[in-house]
Amino acid sequence: xxxxxxxxxxxxxxxxxxxxxxxxxxxxxxxxxxxxxxxxxxxxxxxxxxxxxxxxxxxxxxxxxxxxxxxxxxxxxxxxxxxxxxxxxxxxxxxxxxxxxxxxxxxxxxxxxxxxxxxxxxxxxxxxxxxxxxxxxxxxxxxxxxxxxxxxxxxxxxxxxxxxxxxxxxxxxxxxxxxxxxxxxxxxxxxx
Numbered sequence: 001x002x003x004x005x006x007x008x009x010x011x012x013x014x015x016x017x018x019x020x021x022x023x024x025x026x027x028x029x030x031x032x033x034x035x036x037x038x039x040x041x042x043x044x045x046x047x048x049x050x051x052x053x054x055x056x057x058x059x060x061x062x063x064x065x066x067x068x069x070x071x072x073x074x075x076x077x078x079x080x081x082x083x084x085x086x087x088x089x090x091x092x093x094x095x096x097x098x099x100x101x102x103x104x105x106x107x108x109x110x111x112x113x114x115x116x117x118x119x120x121x122x123x124x125x126x127x128x129x130x131x132x133x134x135x136x137x138x139x140x141x142x143x144x145x146x147x148x149x150x151x152x153x154x155x156x157x158x159x160x161x162x163x164x165x166x167x168x169x170x171x172x173x174x175x176x177x178x179x180x181x182x183x184x185x186x187x188x189x190x191x192x
Contacts, residue, residue: 010073017065036081043085053084135170
């Protein structure tokens with residue numbers, strides 16, 4: 001049975017959500033569950049996993065209801081579902097080439113959301129540019145030129161251990177500023 005909030009705009013529901021009105025969450029859930037489930041299912045190919053994914057999105061929304069700023073609820077929930085599905089894929093670690101499968105899925109996202117990809121790439125480029133010069137150089141040699149750590153060490157005249165440490169610091173910086181799911185998408189796709 002629909003709540004008395006069914007005639008409210010999404011933005012009004014977000015306002016009610018911020019005021020701890022649980023029925024607003026229920027109304028958003030009823031409005032968006034089916035399309036979010038379909039999106040999650042397209043990624044995960046499992047009904048149970050897709051249901052869990054959508055549930056996690058709404059749990060997160062409720063948990064962060066007082067701090068989240070949402071202008072377009074549909075876009076926000078669609079993006080959150082994509083990220084949650086990618087996180088579920090990472091945690092599931094299917095047999096076969098995980099990175100290849102994730103790259104294909106990321107390619108699907110990028111094809112359907114070119115503007116979001118462009119923004120992601122710009123943001124990531126800014127983060128890479130903010131790295132110290134030695135970390136940035138090592139990161140670019142490895143990710144963009146596909147050099148191995150040994151090849152980078154030889155090219156720069158440093159030890160492989162130094163390359164490993166600098167790369168680890170660079171990745172830690174990027175992950176700290178993007179979150180795990182966005183980090184995976186960025187590393188696998190934006191620099192491909």
